[in-house]
Each structure stands twice: as C-alpha cells, then as structure tokens.
Amino acid sequence: MCDRCEIVKLSYDEYTNNVRDIVDSGEKMRYCDECRNYIILKKWECMKCNSKGTIRNEREISVNHCGESVQWLE
DSSP: OOTTTSOSOOOHHHHHHSEEEOTTSSOEEEOOHHHHHHHSEEEEEOTTTOOEEEEEOSSOOOOEETTEEOEEEO
C-alpha cells in the first residue's frame, strides 16, 4: 500500500522505484505514482521578469506569469 494515501496498492514498479528515505531513520516510504508526483516540486522561471517559483507536480498544468507561459527548469 502507498505510505502517503494508504489507498492504492502499489505495482511492482511503484514499489521498487518510488522510494524515499525517512529522515533520521533506516526505514523507507513507498508511494504510488500520483502521490510521488505530488511530493515533487517543479521549478519555473518567468522569461519576462526573471521571477522564479515552484508548483507541486500533481498534474501537468500551464502556469502563466506576466501574461505569458513560464519556462520549466530541471
């Protein structure tokens, strides 16, 4: 089961690939794909004013700043 939502039964790929260490512990947490994507922050930069920001990677949505789409950073 996913350690975040506790609803989704993990597939083999999710169980082996979506793993994060628990701070100050030897244990690990395992996540379904949707929860894993939610906890990852995507970084963006506005090409017009050079502002930067982050957004949760829950779903692919467009982000506009200064009336234009932003550039996604690695």
